[in-house]
Amino acid sequence: MNPIAPKMIIVGAGIAGLCAAVYARKCGYAVTVLEQHERPGGLATSWRRGAYTFEACLHWLLGSNPRDPMHALWREVFDIDRLQFVYPEEWMRVEGERGEQLSIYPDLERLEAELLRHAPHDEAQIRQFVHAVRSLSHCPLPSLSRAWRERIRTGLQLLPHMPLLQNLSHITSEAYGKRFNDPLLRGFFGEGENAQLAVLALVFALAWVSNRNAGYPIGGSQAVIGAIAQNLQHLGGVLRTGASVERVLVENDRTVGVQLGDGERIEADWVVSAADGHTTIYDLLDGRYVGERMAHVYRTYKPFPSFLQVSLGVARDFSQQCGYMTRLLEKPFTVDPQTALNQIAFRLFNYDPTFAPPGKTAVTCTLPTRNVEYWSHLSERDPQEYEAEKQRVANGVIGIFNACIPGVGDAIEVVDVATPATVVRCTRNWHGSMEGWLLTPQTGLRPLPLTLPGLQRFLMVGQWVMPGGGLPSGLITARRAVRRMCRQDGIAFAPDSHQKSPNAADGFPA
Ligand SMILES: Cc1cc2nc3c(=O)[nH]c(=O)nc-3n(C[C@H](O)[C@H](O)[C@H](O)COP(=O)(O)OP(=O)(O)OC[C@H]3O[C@@H](n4cnc5c(N)ncnc54)[C@H](O)[C@@H]3O)c2cc1C
CATH class of the missing domain: 3.50.50.60 (FAD/NAD(P)-binding domain)
Incomplete structure (x- = not known):
């Protein structure tokens, strides 16, 4: 040096x-x-944990x-x-408790057809939404440009999209979802803590996924x-x-x-x-x-809320399942005294062979909460009750997972729970925030x-x-x-x- x-x-x-x-x-x-x-x-x-790797973030x-400037x-x-990226055919599946399902596809033609098939009465909103995703799928990120010449070029490319960007950055995902009548479509836009971000973030995410520009690295x-x-x-x-x-x-x-x-x-x-x-x-x-x-x-x-993560090592092959399942609940799930969720999502890492032995799968469930004090207080003052609470949350999540995929409970061989107290300890982020x-x-x-x-x-x-x-x-x-x-x-x-x-x-x- x-x-x-x-x-x-x-x-x-x-x-x-x-x-x-x-x-x-x-x-x-x-x-x-x-x-x-x-x-x-x-x-x-x-x-x-044992034979499984549990991912928190990516x-x-x-x-x-x-081809993207970010690359x-x-x-x-x-x-x-050197990374190997995977791109699922079905990005997310939203399910109700009575067997109803809605698939979110990265292919926008297929997505539009699926949404219209599922909720024909929401046609006007569906077309508007897919149009927004399509329009932004080739829109550059303003902050990526390097030199002033490039910045001007990016600015000019952005200009026609400005009204759309403005509109979508001024409405939360939850509020946008309310424009739809169909409960699964509303569920896709989320509700509660995780849906307070501008819907623009979700539209961009889907646009990037559809462009094969937001892959998952093995x-x-x-x-x-x-x-x-x-x-x-x-x-x-x-x-x-x-x-x-x-x-x-x-x-x-x-x-x-x-x-x-x-x-x-x-x-x-x-x-x-x-x-x-x-x-x-x-x-x-x-x-x-x-x-x-x-x-x-x-x-x-x-800030983004904090979160608990329930991670499950499951001795099952889920290669036929969608890797990202959102379950809408008829009865809210209590995470802690201030947090009850009407939907929870599972990530089935069936696309990452480095996370579990063949025939087995690492599964995670992220539960947002703002009640960091509750978890921090318990972990410091009452370790026994803290463990009991973690167990209660894990049991609840396993019960819901078992309802999604009947019989899967018997195949769970590893259970791990991280709480907001873990997030604060490992990152010191303010209020245990998951993303600033x-x-x-x-x-x-x-x-x-x-x-x-x-x-x-x-x-x-x-x-x-x-x-x-x-x-x-x-x-x-x-x-x-x-x-x-x-x-x-x-x-x-x-x-x-x-x-x-x-x-x-x-x-x-x-
Ligand atoms: C559940 C979840 C899902 C996510 N999904 C995605 C995704 O799919 N794609 C994506 O791009 N992003 C995702 N994110 C967001 C992403 O992980 C974060 O936004 C990003 O990692 C934040 O990076 P950072 O370096 O800004 O902050 P941090 O990761 O918080 O890093 C700050 C570092 O500073 C250290 N530190 C703090 N105080 C001190 C101190 N006093 N002295 C020394 N060190 C200190 C901390 O220990 C930490 O290592 C996700 C996050 C979560 C939680």
Whole structure:
């Protein structure tokens, strides 16, 4: 490493921190990433229980299509072409308790025909919805453009779509669903916590799926995180796990380093926080550089909820089942004293052979909740009751799964429950949020500033500066931040240098 290279500390080794580190190394910075947890990834994680791997985050990765600009950006941080993507023929199935079913297909012709067959009385709304998906399926993401020429070209391409983008970003998924009479179609748009995001997010998701630009990578989030972490190591970056940053050190309104939980102080020319936004602003920096805009954001924006994840190792082959099943419930399912759900979804990882032995399947069920205090309190104060509550939730989920696929209960050989207390412990995200800020009618598509007012040599990246979150938000904000640092330091931004990247499938560095 060049001894006179500017030193950069990155707080947090989620996707955003790792991407920032790779970009910065490519531009010649001496990079150290500090991660409080024992492994990198943050929310982009999975874990092993017995013979099964349970994925928390990755269901689709935007940019899987080599023709998409996002694909080119992923190539800058790891060798995405080594990943194997899968594209299901049936994206989702919505089911009622009386055997009624609705298939959501990525093929838009087939989707339109299926929706019209199922709910002919909703024809006008169905046609409008599919038209919206079709229109946006070739619409570029505004924030992806690199140089000003490209930005102008993207702007011109976006122009005809602006009224549609505006309309769809100003209505929640739940409210949009109410335009339909059919209960399964309404169920597709969701209800409650998970449906408070702008329907634009769902329309874009379906558009990308239909373009084969949001495939699932075999190996899930670990395949992506492991490959980026290896690339960082290969480029000479340092990743320290189990290193919790407790303070960002500031002198004369300029960051000079960080202090860890054990008192160790590390000096740096730049500090980039890729950690939770609230912790960064209000704890690591003691709330000294909030500014009016961010204070308003943290007072009024709505984060994604937290979640419980019930994971099941099932000794069954589900290759004939749809991998994503949403079940509408006639009687709400109680997750905790403040949370009752009218629908729950199962992911059957029948498309990932690395997650279970042949003939067996890893199944997950994510249950959104905002009652983080309840779970954190139980886990700290009453471990016995905490375990009992986890068991109760698991039993309820297994009961519903058994009703979806009769007899499957007998084939379950592993049960694992992660709660919001787990999410907070492993990621420190504010309120255990699963994805940062919800993309709502209030936030629109506008990203937040990467800087804090009055503080020099400090930047923020990740899901808390880009409403809607997701892995792409980590890469896009990291790229912007490093570009900005380079400009300020008079260093050439060189995202394509040192393109050598080791094998994605090899897993984490030691
Ligand atoms: C159930 C679920 C499904 C999802 N599905 C998808 C999907 O299909 N596709 C998609 O693209 N995205 C998906 N996401 C969203 C995606 O996982 C997140 O938006 C993204 O991983 C956030 O990355 P990040 O780096 O911004 O933040 P994080 O992942 O939260 O990383 C922050 C890191 O900082 C560390 N940290 C925090 N405080 C400190 C400190 N003081 N010192 C040191 N380290 C610290 C944390 O431990 C963590 O590792 C999903 C998320 C969930 C939960």
